[in-house]
Every structure is written in structure tokens, then in C-alpha cells.
Amino acid sequence: MGAGIAILAVPALFAHGHLAHTDLFLTAFWFGSVASLDVAIERGRSGWFLASGLLLGAAMATKFSGLLVLPVLALWLLAHRHGIVAMIVLLLAAGIVFVAVNPVMWVDPVQGARDYLQAGLNRSIADETRIVTEYFGVLYPFRPPWHYPYVWTAIVLPLPLLAAIAIGLVARRSGALRALVLINMTVLYGALALPSAPMHDGIRLLLPLFPLYCVLAGTGIVAVGEWGHALVAPRLPAVEKRRDLVVALVMVALLAVPLFRTAQYHPHQLSYFNALVGGVEGAEERGLEVTNLKEVLSRDVLEDLAELMPGETAIDPGFFLEEICFYRAVEWAPEGWRTESQLVKRDGTAGLVLACEGTRSFTTVALDRAAAEPDYVFVLNRKAQWRPLESVLAERAEPPVYEIALRGVPLMRVYGIR
Numbered sequence: 144m145g146a147g148i149a150i151l152a153v154p155a156l157f158a159h160g161h162l163a164h165t166d167l168f169l170t171a172f173w174f175g176s177v178a179s180l181d182v183a184i185e186r187g188r189s190g191w192f193l194a195s196g197l198l199l200g201a202a203m204a205t206k207f208s209g210l211l212v213l214p215v216l217a218l219w220l221l222a223h224r225h226g227i228v229a230m231i232v233l234l235l236a237a238g239i240v241f242v243a244v245n246p247v248m249w250v251d252p253v254q255g256a257r258d259y260l261q262a263g264l265n266r267s268i269a270d271e272t273r274i275v276t277e278y279f280g281v282l283y284p285f286r287p288p289w290h291y292p293y294v295w296t297a298i299v300l301p302l303p304l305l306a307a308i309a310i311g312l313v314a315r316r317s318g319a320l321r322a323l324v325l326i327n328m329t330v331l332y333g334a335l336a337l338p339s340a341p342m343h344d345g346i347r348l349l350l351p352l353f354p355l356y357c358v359l360a361g362t363g364i365v366a367v368g369e370w371g372h373a374l375v376a377p378r379l380p381a382v383e384k385r386r387d388l389v390v391a392l393v394m395v396a397l398l399a400v401p402l403f404r405t406a407q408y409h410p411h412q413l414s415y416f417n418a419l420v421g422g423v424e425g426a427e428e429r430g431l432e433v434t435n436l437k438e439v440l441s442r443d444v445l446e447d448l449a450e451l452m453p454g455e456t457a458i459d460p461g462f463f464l465e466e467i468c469f470y471r472a473v474e475w476a477p478e479g480w481r482t483e484s485q486l487v488k489r490d491g492t493a494g495l496v497l498a499c500e501g502t503r504s505f506t507t508v509a510l511d512r513a514a515a516e517p518d519y520v521f522v523l524n525r526k527a528q529w530r531p532l533e534s535v536l537a538e539r540a541e542p543p544v545y546e547i548a549l550r551g552v553p554l555m556r557v558y559g560i561r
Contacts, residue, residue, distance in 0.1 A: 145394050146354075146361030149307070152401035154412035155299045155346055156353045161410075162438060165205050166350045172202035173212050173351040180216050180233075181323060184223045192229055196236025203237060204244045207263025208348070211330050213237075218326050264339065276343040277527040280430025291342045292335050292349055298420045298431075299346055300356070301401035305417075308356050311363030320362060324355045344435050345413070360397075368393040411549050413438055427524075427552045435525050439547050439555045440466055442475055448557065449477050451545055452519055457481045459517035462528045467521075468499035468507055478502045485514040487530045519544070522556045 151157055159167050176198035183191030199216065202209030220229055242248045247255040278287040297305070311317050312324075331352055334340055342348065368390030408415045414433050416426040427433050440463055452458065456479065460467040464484045470476040486494035496510040522533045522543075529537070536543075536558045543556035 144361070145307075145364040145398070146358045148394070148398055148402070149304060149357035149360040149364075150354065151405060152304060152398045153300060153353060153357065154401075154405045154408050154415035156350070156357075157405050158410075158412035158438065159347070159350060162436060164347075164436075166347050169202055169205045169209055170350040170354060172198045172205060172209065174354045176202060176212050177215055177219070177323065177327065177355075180219055184219070184225065189232070192232050193236050196233035197240050199233060200237035200240025201244075204241050207259065208334070210263075211334055215327055215330050218330075219323060222322070274341065274343040275527040277430055277432050277525070282527050286338070286340070286342050289336055292332060292346075295346050296349060296352075298416050298426070300417065301404055302417050302419070303397045304356075304360050304401050307360035307363035307367070307397050309363070310366055311359035311361070314362060314366035316366050316369070317359065317362045320358065324359055327352060327355055345432065347436070364394050364397055365390055367397070408549070410441060411439065411554065414549050414552075414554060423550050423552050432525055432527070433549075433552055434523065434554045437463060437466055437523060439523070440470075444547060444555070445470055445475050448545065451557070452480070453477065455479045455481065456519065457483070457515055457517045458519045458521065459484050459514070459532075460521045461530065461533060462523045462525065463521050464497060464499075464507060465505075469505045471499060472503050472505050481515065483510065483514045483517070485530070485532075517560055520558050520560060522558065524553050524555065 159170075176195045179191050179195035179198060183189070183195060195216065199209075199212050202212045216233060217230065242252070245255055245259075247258065273285045276283050276287055276291075278291055281287075300308070312321060314321075331349065335342055335348065346353070369386070371389050371393060404415060405412055411434075413436060414423050416423050416431075416433075420426050420429060420431065423433055454477070456477075458467070458480050460482060461484055464482065467476055467480070467482050471478060471480060471482070483496060483498045485496050488494045496512065496514045497507045498510055500506045500508045520532065520536060522529070522536055526534075537556070541558075544559045545557035546553055547555045
């Protein structure tokens with residue numbers, strides 16, 4: 144129970160559960176595959192081996208990094224002296240799912256496998272996939288320093304949860320569970336240490352570890368409850384047979400504040416930072432990305448902007464371009480918004496002018512002319528993605544016509560140009 148509640152007590156994990164991206168699917172498949180294999184080993188039931196393999200295939204098909212589940216499973220099988228037969232079952236089941244959900248594999252499996260591997264392995268050399276990241280005030284074109292994932296892990300988990308996880312790592316009752324979590328940590332953090340691996344978007348690429356951290360937090364909570372019960376029971380005979388009550392009280396004590404933080408920061412839980420970095424204010428002052436996945440552009444915000452900018456209005460949504468095209472297509476944003484944005488190349492020169500393909504299209508098209516002068520410009524507080532235009536607008540004295548802020552830290556601003 145503690146582990147389940149802990150998932151809701153991690154603000155960032157709660158927020159990611161509401162976003163339409165592949166990382167939460169990967170997280171679910173990763174955890175399901177690892178947990179199923181552990182159950183299969185403990186209970187000796189072949190059905191759980193099959194389930195683990197099917198979920199492995201789903202993880203691999205979801206993202207290239209799903210391949211990292213494979214060494215986790217192999218090491219856990221090896222640790223429990225399971226042989227080649229179990230591994231073959233996992234691989235066959237995974238292969239069935241991987242092929243079934245990838246149509247290109249039906250007609251040309253060799254080309255399909257080549258495309259899959261190239262897309263995952265060429266992230267470090269493909270310029271269009273190199274995402275600039277701000278980390279402690281410095282802009283990194285592809286990879287921040289090696290400690291980036293460790294720092295982000297430490298600053299987005301509420302401190303009571305960090306304490307429970309640390310206790311779970313050392314508690315005797317964690318047993319084999321601790322070893323399983325450490326294997327997952329070693330594989331994922333180790334993969335991110337490779338020079339070809341991208342690191343950006345806060346904890347997004349680390350999400351598969353967070354359910355496992357919640358499991359550790361659950362064991363840590365129980366361990367503290369047991370220690371407390373053993374300490375108090377000799378002095379209070381009435382508590383001697385109330386171990387579960389003591390554990391429940393410890394659970395409330397450790398998870399109440401993190402759960403409150405999840406509710407308090409709604410709907411901006413991705414901008415939650417703990418006291419280690421001074422909250423969202425400290426993160427902003429220290430040059431960390433306080434928002435990065437454009438989640439601030441919610442339906443409520445779009446309704447506000449529709450009132451501010453009705454009718455035929457020229458807007459430059461900048462980093463929000465694709466989202467605005469989508470929201471226009473599903474009628475969450477005004478159809479009359481004329482949406483164009485000038486890209487900037489990495490050398491600082493003008494790039495393509497992009498616009499929505501049409502009022503009912505989710506995609507963008509390149510224009511063969513200069514961008515029209517906008518009436519309004521959207522600015523996300525993700526400085527690594529700013530063009531010179533955003534930098535000038537953010538630094539000028541005139542206030543924005545619209546702003547979403549958290550504890551005084553701007554997450555999104557809209558500036559009137561004319």
C-alpha cells in the first residue's frame with residue numbers, strides 16, 4: 144500500500160501520468176516486465192514468464208530504450224540460476240509483440256530492424272534530435288554533465304520520500320527487492336552515462352526507475368514502522384499487538400506532506416522542486432529548467448487566450464507551434480489564429496518559416512516566404528529553446544499581456560507586439 148500511495152506522492156510522476164507521451168507507457172511496460180519476472184521466479188509459474196516476455200516486447204516497441212529491460216531480466220535470471228529455456232521464452236514472447244505492432248517488420252524485417260537500431264543509435268550524430276538543455280545556467284547542445292540524472296532524481300522527489308527510499312535501500316526487510324532495484328538503477332543510469340545517450344527534459348528519460356523507487360519507499364515505510372513498534376511495544380503493552388497501526392501512522396507521517404505537494408502544485412507538478420534546490424524559486428535562480436514539456440499550455444489557458452486574442456489574430460507560438468496546430472484542429476484554440484513561426488538555425492541565422500498545414504491539420508508545413516509580423520508571441524520559460532526574439536521580449540521592461548507563474552516564477556508568457 145505504501146508503494147502505491149507513494150506514486151501519487153511524487154508530483155512529477157503524477158504529472159507525467161497525465162501527458163500523452165511514450166515514456167509513461169515505457170515505464171509501465173518496464174515495471175510490469177520486471178515485476179512479472181520476479182513473480183515467476185518466486186512462484187515458479189510459466190505464465191508469469193510469458194507475461195514478462197510480452198511486456199518486454201511492448202517496452203521494446205514503445206521506445207528504443209525499452210531494450211534496456213533485456214539486460215535487467217537477464218541479470219535477474221542469472222542471479223536466480225535460471226537457464227537458457229527461460230530466456231528463450233522471454234525472447235520469443237517479446238519478438239511476437241515487437242513484430243506484431245511494427246507493420247514494417249511484416250514486409251521487410253531486415254530493413255525494419257535496421258531502421259529501429261539506427262533511429263536509436265544515431266541520436267548523438269543526428270542534428271535534428273540534439274536537444275539543447277540548460278543545466279545550472281549553462282546551455283549544453285546534447286549532453287549535460289554526467290551528474291545530470293542524479294541531481295534531477297534528488298531534487299524532484301519530496302524529502303520524506305527520499306528518506307523512505309534511503310531507508311528502503313538499507314533495511315534488512317528489503318532483501319532481494321533491493322538487489323532488483325539496484326540492477327535497474329545500474330542499467331538505466333549506466334546507459335545514460337554513455338557518450339551517445341541523450342540527457343534532457345528533467346526526469347523524463349529516468350521515469351522507469353520511479354515506480355521502483357516508490358516500491359523501495361514502501362519497504363522503507365514498513366521498516367520504520369516495525370522499528371517504531373519494536374521500540375514502543377515494551378513500554379506500551381496496548382501497542383504490542385498493533386503493529387499494523389504503527390506502520391499506518393508512519394505511512395501517514397511520511398507521505399502526508401508529499402501528497403499535499405502533489406495537490407498544492409496542481410496542475411504544474413512538473414515544476415515542483417524540493418528544498419535541496421530551494422523549490423521552484425531556487426531552481427530558477429540556479430539556472431535549471433523549471434518547465435520543459437509545454438504542459439503549461441492547458442485547456443484552461445487556451446480558453447483565457449481565446450478571450451484575449453479572438454478572431455483573426457496573427458500569433459507566433461514559438462516552441463508551442465505543433466501544439467497550437469493540434470489544438471486548432473481539435474477546436475480547443477480559435478480557428479482564426481494565423482499561426483507562423485520563424486525557426487533559428489544553431490549558428491544563429493534564420494531558418495525555415497513554419498505554419499500549420501491547415502485549420503484541421505495536426506502537422507506543420509514550411510513556407511517559401513518571410514514570416515508575417517505577429518500580433519502576439521508565446522514564450523515558454525525554457526531558455527535553452529529561446530530564439531533571439533524570445534530573449535529580447537523576456538528582457539524588455541514592458542510586462543506581458545498574459546502570464547502563468549508559479550510562486551512568482553514565470554512558466555509561460557504572452558507578449559503583445561503591436
